[in-house]
Amino acid sequence: MMLADILARLQKQASAGESGVAAAFELNWECLEPEAQKLASLLSLFALAPIPWSMVESAASYSQWEFDLKANCTILVERYLLQELAEDTYQIHDRIRELLQQKLEDLAETNELKRGYCQAMVAVAKDIPYTPTLVEIAQVTLAIPHLGEAATVYQAWLSDDDLIWPFIGLARFYEGQGAYVQALPWHEQSLSATRKRFEDEHPSVATSLNNLALLYESQGRYSDAEPLYIEALAMTKRLLGDEHPSVATSLNNLAGLYESQGRYSDAEPLYIEALAMTKRLLGDEHPSVATSLNNLALLYE
Known part of the structure; x- marks a missing residue:
């Protein structure tokens, strides 16, 4: 495009009331190859926070892109659509x-990109351990705002099996630092989201009940925790049958609460x-058996 054409376009858009930023953006967008447009659209899914490149690569891989991302x-970056920090x-x-988000909605692959983004965030969440170390907390800190986007803005693009994971990852991040107040809303939203999608007919609802009850117990809110543990136990038995490891976990959780209360x-x-x-x-030779033995021994002590 010749300079005269660019100036004429900018003048026309300005007279139509379009901002200079939007006009310049449109010119930039039209000059991009489809692969660059697709990458820019994917990047618009991330939160307004620093974006680790590894997470972009992960999201792209779930969409099976084969072009040169870097x-x-x-x-x-050269076209001022992305800043390197x-x-x-x-x-x-x-x-x-x-x-860019407006352009994303015009792409034929918009749902594919959103699903790929969510799958990448679920992978991050699954890597956050139940009790993260300081090193693990530092490694995942940059991912937290983007996990929040998956849990809230793009929740509809999380599969049924993955729905609970961004909430679990976010809660573990804060609980691992003893920040129970920051963890609480993620557990509450997890329960709300799973109930909205599944009502009371999915193990993820029982998991959300258990996780919220565990947090209440950590805060000493025993009377709030007990009905959630009882509901989770009943739901787990109904959905998975009386003979399932998750039922044993729920029994242990409720017993632990009673022990904390001196009951x-x-x-x-x-x-x-x-x-x-x-x-x-699971047989006599299993770590979960050792955990159960320890739980009972601690009670007797």
């Missing part, structure tokens, strides 16, 4: 992100039932 990333860390300006006579039969079930289902 080369197209360089093009986006540090090596392999990028960010998009909020106005540019807004304009030892209520806790003992649940621990004994959980131990017997774990041995029956």
